[in-house]
Amino acid sequence: MRYRGSVLFWQLLILVVLLASWEWLTGIKAISRTPGLYWIDPFFISRPSLIARRFVYLLSDRVRLNLWQMTLSTVQSTLWGFVVGVSTGFVAGLVLGRNDRLARIFAPYIVAFNSLPRIALVPLITMIFGFGLVAKIVLAWTIVFFIVFFNTFQGARSVDADLIHSARFLGASERQVMRTVIIPSALAWTFASLTPSISFALIGVVVGEFLGGESGGGLGYLIIQSLGTLNAADMMVALLTLGLIGIVMALGIKQVETRLLRWRPEYRKSA
Amino acid sequence: MPAVSGVSFEIGDEEFVAIVGPSGCGKSTILNMIGGLVAPTAGAIEIDGRPVSGVPANVGYVFQKDTVFPWRSVRRNIALGLEYRGIRGEAQARRVAAAVSMAGLEGFEDAFPATLSGGMRQRVALVRTLVVEPEILLMDEPFGALDLHTKLDLHAELLRLWGERRQTVVFITHDLSEAITLADRIVVMTRRPGRIKMVYDVKLPRPRDVIRLRETDEYLRAYGEIWHVLGEEFAREKAR
Incomplete structure (x- = not known):
């Protein structure tokens, strides 16, 4: 199959960019007098790092x-x-x-x-x-x-x-x-x-x-x-x-x- | 209007008969009646003195359309008739192998039809029919969709196979050269409703050389004579 290598490369790149921007964007605190507000709130869409942690936890016997x-x-x-x-x-x-x-x-x-x-x-x-x-x-x-x-x-x-x-x-x-x-x-x-x-x-x-x-x-x-x-x-x-x-x-x-x-x-x- | 009307002829044992005529003259209808696919509205078709009802057991049919099963390899297509008769294992393999070499399909046994040319697929269809040794072979413009070169190849092939085992053949075609090349007797039909216009005895000796025979006087004479009759039919068709 042609392009196999380059297709896989782009697919992985998109995944990495997506996860990185997700992680980064949900970490930005909003500039506001009310403390604890986020620009994009991880309460609704969570964050990759948090998901990974919950993933491991849910897999465990706890x-x-x-x-x-x-x-x-x-x-x-x-x-x-x-x-x-x-x-x-x-x-x-x-x-x-x-x-x-x-x-x-x-x-x-x-x-x-x-x-x-x-x-x-x-x-x-x-x-x-x-x-x-x-x-x-x-x-x-x-x-x-x-x-x-x-x-x-x-x-x-x-x-x-x-x-x-x-x-x-x-x-x-x-x-x-x-x-x-x-x-x-x-x-x-x-x-x-x-x-x-x-x-x-x-x-x-x-x-x-x-x-x-x-x-x-x-x-x-x-x-x-x-x-x-x-x-x-x-x-x-x-x-x-x-x-x-x-x-x-x-x-x-x-x-x-x-x-x-x-x-x-x-x-x-x-x- | 009936497709054919007042058509009556007899075909001898091991005779090769071609039926030619303008399209829509009911050539295929005659074949389908012999094959038991269509019942005549009047009259009867008899094989060995017994009227035909349903598909007769000793009849093989080669269609114009590609009827090789696309999901079966060449080998398994050729084995179909044997499989239906419960012939399996060693006996089946032996007969299939013989058929494969008879058709010059060695090396393509495991190929699927989609990888073969139209000519090869029609070859498979032909030996698939012959492997169960039918006494009567019905062919409905089997080489109609092929180019001239492939067609000549298959004419030679068919004549060789028929020479070996001599079935009774009814061959439908609208290609006059093909009819003269192959047949002992040519039935010329009129336009719809098809009637028999003329029966021509081809006096070319056998075995025939499909290339050289076109240069013989008998071929040219037959062609000229039948062409004249067919020409009349075309003219009448146009005048309508």
Whole structure:
């Protein structure tokens, strides 16, 4: 890849400049008769040094629920929500995509449910599934399912009819047509929905954790707890960790995608 | 208006028949009826005396469009027909390897179709169809999208493969040279609704040299005669 070195250099430079100016700007005392006033108040946006200290502290065993456990809880729920959502969405998309009658029957229900803001479901899901892991997974699932469903549905419908015909002429049964033509063809569409799916799974889980309280655990809980104690540094720790989780998961999906879609010309260079 | 009307002809065993005609004359419709993709509204298609309903088992079809599966390597594309028949392992590998060398695709076994030229992809499509040894081969302008050089290459290839195993071939084309180069018999269709205008017996001996045969008297005579008939059709089409 070209520019690799210079791109990395600029990326790091931006990060350093950003952190340094953050640290510096939040350290400037305002010229005022009232003591303790800042030009840019670290009370609201905290400071890198403070965040780093809280980060280390939250990782330690001096807290009841440390950052490691919370991260694990969030990641675990996200992955479960993602896996369950992708697999059910994929199967439903395939079935309805290849069956016009079923697709017509279910269309209004799917559209109606999908246009419901999922956050509005949180209290109901909590009522049914309580405050734990399951509620978070269910919430992530309600979002991921539809993203994957719509993509797979579209993919299953737009399978090239001539590919199906050639398979039949080569002697394929209905099942074999499904396995060797429709599924691989639809998978390309499904994959396009995986990166947004993991992000939305994370959103679902964090929203679930906002309400879930300590028993649900997770980084969403850390954010809400920090709001209660007006602790911007802890909030920043949670946000940065969430950002890291997001990046790692997106990279993981990219890896799988590159491997499975290596037949496509646009993936070949990176494979 | 029906695509074809009153079309009736018989194709002999191991015969190579080409169907030519202006676009929209229903050439492809005839092929799709033989292949069981379309049912005739009247009349019948029979193979070995049995009427066709659905895709027949002993028929291979090569489409004009690229129908090589893009997510499968060359090897796995060629293996498709064997896989569908439950032929696996050693037996499959042996037959695929034979097909690969038959098509001159050695060294490209693990390549994905996107890395191949149009000519090579059509070669894969052709041997993929031949590897399961169909008795009848239906070809719908299979080389229509290729440049002349690649086309001539594939003509030679097809004639060689057909010479080895002699399927019954129905070949649709709008390229008259192609029809004369390949076929024993050429069916010339009228404009829509397609009827049979003329049946021409090509008297070129086999094996044929796809380059040299274009300089023979029989080629020129065939070309002239069919061209004249097709010209009439074009004129009628314009006059409408």
